[in-house]
Every structure is written in structure tokens, then in C-alpha cells.
Amino acid sequence: MTLKIKQFSITFLTLMFSLTLAAQAGKVKIEQDSDIDKLLEYKKDIKTTKVFKIQVFQSIDPDKAQREKSNFLNAYDKWPVDIVWNTPNYKVWVGNFATRLEADRALLKIKKHYMNAIIFQPKSDKK
Numbered sequence: 491m492t493l494k495i496k497q498f499s500i501t502f503l504t505l506m507f508s509l510t511l512a513a514q515a516g517k518v519k520i521e522q523d524s525d526i527d528k529l530l531e532y533k534k535d536i537k538t539t540k541v542f543k544i545q546v547f548q549s550i551d552p553d554k555a556q557r558e559k560s561n562f563l564n565a566y567d568k569w570p571v572d573i574v575w576n577t578p579n580y581k582v583w584v585g586n587f588a589t590r591l592e593a594d595r596a597l598l599k600i601k602k603h604y605m606n607a608i609i610f611q612p613k614s615d616k617k
Contacts, residue, residue: 540611542593546604547582555580565603569596583612 547558555573559582562571569585584600584607587593593609600607
């Protein structure tokens, strides 16, 4: 009797296994509105991510800020550099870092020449 139960169990498991394998084959067809692709492209263009920058210098004299920007570019040409005017100071800002970790790594290198450099997130004009 136990032999018949074992044979039945093995036959049953083999049949279930083969049915399971056959059930895995199939095709999936996705139908979506064409406007979804447009929205995805539009979202790529919108800058919703926050960026980190490093401020290396500030002065009320625009000529000093320009000189410091040139000095920075001579020492480090790896990152973009901008001069930003925030009343009453001209500030030299470096980089567009996507993550704080990336900005921290750059700050370690920059601090060798610019001891007062700081990391910050600029305020966005968009609301």
C-alpha cells in the first residue's frame, strides 16, 4: 500500500511540476496613453533635484571675486565655478554636486587651499 502511495505521490508531483512549467510561458502586452511618454520626457527636463555647492570666497569687490575665480580654476579645473552677487557680496561658488557625499569629497580637496570653504544648498527661485 505504501508503494502505491509513493508512486501516486511521485506521479502527482511530476504532473504538477510540468503544469507549473507550462504556466510560466506567456506574453504581456502593455497599452498606455502616448501622453505618458511626453510626461516622462517633460519630467527629465525639470530640475527637481537639490544640488550642493561649495562657497570658496566672498568679497564686496567684484574684481577680487573674479581674481579668486581665476585662481581657483588654475588650481582646480574639475568643477564649474560661478560668481554670484548676493547683496552686498560677490561670492565664488563651485560645482553642482548631486549628493552631499560628492560635495564632501570635493570639499576635502578644496580645503587644502580654501580653509573657509563651506558646503550649502542654494535656495531655489522656483516655488
